Amino acid sequence: MRALFLSLFLWLIATTSAFATTSLSVDTGRVEASLLSSHYTVTPGQTFQIALKTELDENWHTYWRNPGDSGEPVQITWILPDALSADDIVWPLPDTIPTGPIINYGFEGAPLFPVAFTVAENAAIGSILEIEAQVYYLVCYDICIPEDGTLRIVLQVSETADLNDENAAAIVEAIGQAPREIAVRAAMQADGAALSIQFSDLPEGDFSDAYFFPYDKTLLVHSDPQVVSVGPDGIQIDTSASFGWQDGFSGSQSGVLAFDLNGERTGRIVSVAPGPAIAVGAVARNLPGGSGPSGAPIGLLGAIIGAFIGGLILNLMPCVFPVISLKALSLAKSAHSERAVARREAWAYAFGIFATFAILVVVLLAIKAGGAELGWGFQLQNPIFVGLMALLLFAVGLNLVGVFEIAGGTYQGTGAGLAGRGGLSGSFFTGALAVLVATPCAAPFMATAVGYALLSESAFVTMLVFAALAAGFAAPFILFAYAPGLLSKLPKPGPWMVRLREFLSFPMFAASLLFVWVVGNQAGVDGMGLVLLAMLAFALAVWLLQRKGIWRIVGVATIILAIALPFAARTETATGSADIAADAWSPERVAELRAEGRPVFVDFTADWCVTCKVNERLVLKTDSVKQAFAETNTAFLIADWTNKNDVIARELESYGRAGVPLYLYFPASDNSVRGQVLPQILTVDMLLNTLKGT
Amino acid sequence: MKTFALALTLPLASVLAFSAPAFAKIATGSTVSDMAVVDSNGVTHNLSDFEGQRVILEWTNEGCPYVKKHYKSNNMQALQREATASETETVWLSVISSAPGKQGHKDGNGANQTVERYAAAPTAVILDEEGTMGRAFSARTTPHMYIIDADQTLVYQGAIDDNSSSSVASIDGATNYVRAALADLDAGRAVATTDTQPYGCSVKYAS
Numbered sequence: 001m002r003a004l005f006l007s008l009f010l011w012l013i014a015t016t017s018a019f020a021t022t023s024l025s026v027d028t029g030r031v032e033a034s035l036l037s038s039h040y041t042v043t044p045g046q047t048f049q050i051a052l053k054t055e056l057d058e059n060w061h062t063y064w065r066n067p068g069d070s071g072e073p074v075q076i077t078w079i080l081p082d083a084l085s086a087d088d089i090v091w092p093l094p095d096t097i098p099t100g101p102i103i104n105y106g107f108e109g110a111p112l113f114p115v116a117f118t119v120a121e122n123a124a125i126g127s128i129l130e131i132e133a134q135v136y137y138l139v140c141y142d143i144c145i146p147e148d149g150t151l152r153i154v155l156q157v158s159e160t161a162d163l164n165d166e167n168a169a170a171i172v173e174a175i176g177q178a179p180r181e182i183a184v185r186a187a188m189q190a191d192g193a194a195l196s197i198q199f200s201d202l203p204e205g206d207f208s209d210a211y212f213f214p215y216d217k218t219l220l221v222h223s224d225p226q227v228v229s230v231g232p233d234g235i236q237i238d239t240s241a242s243f244g245w246q247d248g249f250s251g252s253q254s255g256v257l258a259f260d261l262n263g264e265r266t267g268r269i270v271s272v273a274p275g276p277a278i279a280v281g282a283v284a285r286n287l288p289g290g291s292g293p294s295g296a297p298i299g300l301l302g303a304i305i306g307a308f309i310g311g312l313i314l315n316l317m318p319c320v321f322p323v324i325s326l327k328a329l330s331l332a333k334s335a336h337s338e339r340a341v342a343r344r345e346a347w348a349y350a351f352g353i354f355a356t357f358a359i360l361v362v363v364l365l366a367i368k369a370g371g372a373e374l375g376w377g378f379q380l381q382n383p384i385f386v387g388l389m390a391l392l393l394f395a396v397g398l399n400l401v402g403v404f405e406i407a408g409g410t411y412q413g414t415g416a417g418l419a420g421r422g423g424l425s426g427s428f429f430t431g432a433l434a435v436l437v438a439t440p441c442a443a444p445f446m447a448t449a450v451g452y453a454l455l456s457e458s459a460f461v462t463m464l465v466f467a468a469l470a471a472g473f474a475a476p477f478i479l480f481a482y483a484p485g486l487l488s489k490l491p492k493p494g495p496w497m498v499r500l501r502e503f504l505s506f507p508m509f510a511a512s513l514l515f516v517w518v519v520g521n522q523a524g525v526d527g528m529g530l531v532l533l534a535m536l537a538f539a540l541a542v543w544l545l546q547r548k549g550i551w552r553i554v555g556v557a558t559i560i561l562a563i564a565l566p567f568a569a570r571t572e573t574a575t576g577s578a579d580i581a582a583d584a585w586s587p588e589r590v591a592e593l594r595a596e597g598r599p600v601f602v603d604f605t606a607d608w609c610v611t612c613k614v615n616e617r618l619v620l621k622t623d624s625v626k627q628a629f630a631e632t633n634t635a636f637l638i639a640d641w642t643n644k645n646d647v648i649a650r651e652l653e654s655y656g657r658a659g660v661p662l663y664l665y666f667p668a669s670d671n672s673v674r675g676q677v678l679p680q681i682l683t684v685d686m687l688l689n690t691l692k693g694t
Numbered sequence: 695m696k697t698f699a700l701a702l703t704l705p706l707a708s709v710l711a712f713s714a715p716a717f718a719k720i721a722t723g724s725t726v727s728d729m730a731v732v733d734s735n736g737v738t739h740n741l742s743d744f745e746g747q748r749v750i751l752e753w754t755n756e757g758c759p760y761v762k763k764h765y766k767s768n769n770m771q772a773l774q775r776e777a778t779a780s781e782t783e784t785v786w787l788s789v790i791s792s793a794p795g796k797q798g799h800k801d802g803n804g805a806n807q808t809v810e811r812y813a814a815a816p817t818a819v820i821l822d823e824e825g826t827m828g829r830a831f832s833a834r835t836t837p838h839m840y841i842i843d844a845d846q847t848l849v850y851q852g853a854i855d856d857n858s859s860s861s862v863a864s865i866d867g868a869t870n871y872v873r874a875a876l877a878d879l880d881a882g883r884a885v886a887t888t889d890t891q892p893y894g895c896s897v898k899y900a901s
Contacts, residue, residue, distance in 0.1 A: 058860070070896040072858055100825075102834050102900035138759075138860065143797045144895040146759050146860040193721070217891045221719070221746040223834065243852075243889035597725050669727050669830060671722055693727075 218244025310446030311472020352431020387566030743782030755798030
C-alpha cells in the first residue's frame with residue numbers, strides 16, 4: 001500500500017515537473033502558441049513571470065495593443081485559482097506594418113508576451129496551481145484569420161522557489177527589450193488637422209528616425225507619416241490629428257516612443273499631455289535640407305547639382321540676355337587674339353560672377369543673422385536699389401549706343417564701353433552686372449537649391465551651393481574659352497561689331513524700363529518720377545562732361561545728383577491687381593476658405609520676379625484657367641512679396657524655399673496642412689489638371 | 695551627363711510620386727465631392743446624382759472574418775433593409791476596393807452572385823478595384839461605414855458597431871453606430887456619434 005502511494009506520489013512529482021513550466025504548444029493555424037513559466041515552484045507572496053510565446057509563420061503578423069488602422073490586439077484571458085493574480089501584458093516593441101496605404105502596429109516572428117503573477121501570501125504549501133490561458137489573436141498576411149487556443153500550465157507552491165533557467169532567461173531578455181517607462185518632458189498641440197508633439201529631456205539615442213506609437217487609437221492618423229525635426233533640446237514630431245481631438249484629450253496620453261540606440265531599434269513608454277509647445281530648437285518643419293518640387297527632401301549633393309544646372313539654365317533666361325549677349329560680343333572680339341587673353345577674360349568674367357554672388361549672399365546672411373526675414377531677391381524689395389539698377393542699366397545702354405565712352409577705351413572694333421569693353425576689368429564688370437540682372441529670373445532647379453542653401457545652418461554649405469550656382473552660370477564662357485576650335489569659329493571682328501553693340505543697347509534699355517516699372521509698383525509714381533529724373537540728370541551730366549572747363553565740374557555735380565535721386569524713393573503699400581478675383585493671402589484666410597470646403601490656390605509672387613510675371617501672362621490670366629477656377633470654385637490667393645514681408649518669408653521657408661515664385665494647391669478633399677507644391681514653370685494643361693483633379 | 699540625368703530624374707520622380715492619388719480623408723461635416731463610380735452591372739453613377747437622397751457606403755470583403763461576422767448573422771442584411779426602407783430615400787452602396795488578385799476582389803457577376811448568396815439588399819455594389827473611391831474616403835477596414843446626408847454632407851464615418859471582436863456572439867449587446875446615426879437623422883437631430891475608429895481587416899488595395 002505504502003509502495004503504491006509512494007510510486008503514485010513520485011509519478012505525480014515527475015509529471016508535474018515535466019509538464020509544469022512549459023505548456024504543450026498549441027498550433028492555432030498560423031501560430032504556435034505556448035506558455036512559459038519562469039519558475040517550477042513558487043513560494044507564497046512571490047512574484048514570478050509567465051509568458052505567452054507565439055511563433056508566427058513567415059510573413060504573418062499579429063497586433064499590438066493599438067493595432068493601428070485595422071486588426072485586433074493579442075488577447076489573453078486568464079482562468080486562475082484564487083491564490084494567483086495576474087498583471088497586464090508587457091508588450092514588446094511594435095513595428096509599423098504597412099499594407100498599401102494602411103499602417104498597422106504589430107509583430108512578426110516569435111514575439112513573447114510576459115505577464116507578471118503574484119502568489120497570495122496565504123497560499124498553502126504543496127498546493128497545485130492550475131493556470132489556464134485562453135488566447136486570441138488576429139493573424140494577418142494578405143488575409144486575416146482570427147485564431148484562438150487554450151493553454152494550460154501547472155505549478156506548485158513550495159517552500160523554495162525553483163527557477164527554470166531556460167524559460168527565465170528568455171523571459172528576462174524579452175522584458176529587457178520591451179519598452180519600459182521613463183519620464184520625459186512632452187507636450188502636444190492639435191491645430192485643425194495638424195498635430196505636433198515635442199519631446200525633451202530625452203535619454204541617449206538617435207532620435208532622427210523616431211516614431212510615436214500611441215496607446216489610444218484616436219490620437220493620430222496611423223497612415224500619415226510622422227515628420228521628425230531634431231533640435232539640440234529634443235525632437236518635434238509633426239503628423240495628422242485623428243478624430244479623438246474633436247472631443248479633446250484632457251489628460252496625459254501614453255504611448256511608446258521608438259528610436260535607435262547603438263544601431264538597434266528600441267523604445268520607451270512616455271506620457272504626453274496637451275499643452276503649449278516646448279522649444280526644442282528644431283529647424284523648420286521640413287528637414288533642414290529643404291525640399292524638392294513636391295516636398296521630397298534633397299541632400300547637399302542634390303542642392304549642388306541643382307544649383308549648377310540652375311546656373312547653366314540661367315544663361316538662357318530673358319533677364320540676363322542683354323548682358324550675356326554683350327559678353328558673347330566681347331568674347332568674339334578677343335577670340336581671334338591670343339588664346340591666353342581670351343582665357344584670362346573668361347576667368348575675370350567668372351570671378352565677377354563669383355564675387356557678386358558672394359557679396360549678395362554675405363549681405364543676405366548678415367541681415368538674416370540680425371533677425372530679419374529675408375529671402376533671395378531681397379535686394380529687389382528695396383526701391384532704392386531697384387532705382388539705382390535702372391539708372392545703371394540706362395547708363396550702360398547709353399554707353400553702348402555711343403553717347404559716351406569710358407576713358408581708356410577706343411571706339412572702333414574693340415567694343416568700347418563698360419561692359420562691351422575688352423580687358424579684365426570689363427569682363428569682371430560684365431560678370432557682376434550679369435548676376436545683378438539675373439536675380440529677377442528664377443531658373444528651374446535654382447529655387448530648391450537656393451532654398452536649401454539659405455536655410456542651411458552652415459554658412460559653409462550656403463557658400464558651397466552658391467559657388468556651384470556661380471560655376472554653372474559662368475561655365476559656358478569658360479568652356480568656350482578653352483574649347484579648341486570653337487573660338488576660331490566665331491566671326492572675325494569688324495564694323496559689324498559696332499552695329500551690334502549699338503543694337504544691344506536697346507535690350508539694355510528694355511531691362512532698365514523693367515526696373516523702372518518695378519519701382520513704380522513699389523514706390524508709386526513719385527518713386528518712378530524720381531528714377532526718371534535721375535536718368536535725365538545722368539544724360540545731362542554726360543553731355544556736360546564732354547564740354548570743357550567749368551561745365552565739367554557741373555557735370556560731375558549732376559552725376560552725383562543723378563545717383564542721389566533714387567535714394568529719395570519710399571515704399572508705398574502695394575496694391576495688387578489680378579484678373580481673377582484674388583484675395584490677399586494670409587494663413588487665416590487659407591484656413592477660412594478650406595473650412596468652407598473650397599480648394600485654394602496660392603500664388604507667391606513679386607513684381608520684380610520675371611518668372612512670376614511670365615507665368616501670370618501665359619497661364620494664370622488665360623481664359624481656360626480663369627474658367628477652371630470659376631467652375632471648381634477654387635479660391636485664388638496672392639502673396640505679394642514685392643516688398644519685405646516677414647510672414648510670407650517664413651511661409652516660403654517652411655516649404656524649403658527662399659524666393660519666389662511658389663505655387664501651392666490645397667485640394668478641397670484633403671485635410672493635410674501642407675499644400676501641394678506645383679512646379680515653378682506653370683503650363684495651362686498642368687494647372688487645369690490640378691484644378692479639376694484629373 | 696550622368697549627374698545631369700540623375701539631377702533630372704530626382705525632381706521628375708518626386709513630381710510623379712506626388713501625382714499618385716492621395717489617401718485623403720474627408721472631414722466629417724464637410725461636403726463629399728462628386729466622383730464617378732461603376733457598379734456590378736456596369737452602370738456608372740455620379741455621387742452627385744444622389745443629391746436629395748441619403749447615401750450609406752459599406753466597404754466590404756467577402757473573405758474577411760469581420761464582414762463574415764455581420765453577414766453570417768444576417769446583421770448587415772437586416773441593417774441594409776432597414777436603412778433602404780426608411781421614409782427618407784436611402785441608397786446603400788456596398789463598395790469592393792480589393793485589387794485584382796487580392797482577397798474579396800469580385801467582377802460584376804461574382805459580386806451579384808455574392809449578393810444573392812447572402813440575400814443581401816444593397817442598392818448597388820460598387821466595383822472599385824483601382825481603389826480610387828477607397829482612397830478618396832480613406833477607407834481603411836472592411837467593414838468601414840460612411841453615411842452621407844441628403845445634402846451631400848458626410849455625417850458619419852467609422853465602425854459599424856462598438857464591439858471589434860470577430861465572433862458572431864459579440865453582435866448582441868453591441869451598440870450599432872449606423873442604426874443610431876440613422877435614428878438621429880430620422881428624428882431631425884444632429885448625429886450624436888460622428889466619428890468612430892473602424893475595425894476589421896485592412897482594405898486590400900494594390901500595394
